[in-house]
Amino acid sequence: MTNAITHHPSDETLAAYASGTLDEARSLVVSIHRSLCAACGHAVDQYEAIGGALLEQASPVSMRPGALQAALGSIGTSAQGAEIASEQPLDRHKLGPWRRVWPGLQQRAVSVAGDSDIKVFMLKAAPGITLPHHKHTGDEWTCVLEGAFEHQFGRYGPGDFDEADETVDHKPRICSDVPCVCIVALQGSIRLQSFLGRLIQPILRL
Ligand SMILES: [Zn+2]
Structure with missing residues (x-):
């Protein structure tokens, strides 16, 4: 896309999106922006990594073996995941007639x-x-x-x-x-x- 994106979601919104606390409706609209915007894709990856680290600190005993590797693995592949998501972000949603x-x-x-x-x-x-x-x-x-x-x-x-x-x-x-x-x-x-x-x-x- 040659068009430069100049208007982005707020940091608060990206953090809420990354932590999964946004409702499905607003999450969908943010996910479409994220799929088109490398800067916000990167920011969401960062928030997810921070969230994962906090989770690790909060529950060091209860975490299952391999859970951290699984989490890190998903962080590592999320950039690729965003691209996959960007292809058809609306696929899971039914569209009504115009x-x-x-x-x-x-x-x-x-x-x-x-x-x-x-x-x-x-x-x-x-x-x-x-x-x-x-x-x-x-x-x-x-x-x-x-x-x-x-x-x-x-x-x-x-x-x-x-x-x-x-x-x-x-x-x-x-x-x-x-x-x-x-x-x-x-x-x-x-x-x-x-x-x-x-x-x-x-x-x-x-
Ligand atoms: Zn953006």
């Missing part, structure tokens, strides 16, 4: 295990459109797969990760000349800001 939810905007559901309040979906937005002005009640994590959008914090192209919490007031515009396809993990719900937005909110079912 549905038109707004002029120039399509959405498809992505199934994830568990029953958290976090939904995962893909968005495909036409060049030049501005997404409905919105705020959210929880985190909204986005990884761009194709095309690009921009908002007040910069331009987001393939591989870029947008980690927005409930304080962010969003109005992204598609700035690529091809459709922008993203995968999104959304916690809680979206609050559209305009009068028209509130009218179409039930249609979007976000």
Whole structure:
């Protein structure tokens, strides 16, 4: 990929991902970024190594013979594992059909295990459109797969990760000349800001 990735998950997010404490929904979106971003792949490897070392200190007696070698072995091969994962990170997930939810905007559901309040979906937005002005009640994590959008914090192209919490007031515009396809993990719900937005909110079912 020639596109330079400039927006990454926070260190806190990468550490939570590496320790396995993230829910399946947000983990999926982080794993897609990780599979595209060498820097974050390396950071996750480091966090996993630190986590393994801490585990070793915490339970020196109860660890089974060979467990450390097994752990180190998995650390040693995780870079390769990331590449394998990067080929088809969505393979284990069922994708729903594309549905038109707004002029120039399509959405498809992505199934994830568990029953958290976090939904995962893909968005495909036409060049030049501005997404409905919105705020959210929880985190909204986005990884761009194709095309690009921009908002007040910069331009987001393939591989870029947008980690927005409930304080962010969003109005992204598609700035690529091809459709922008993203995968999104959304916690809680979206609050559209305009009068028209509130009218179409039930249609979007976000
Ligand atoms: Zn990254």
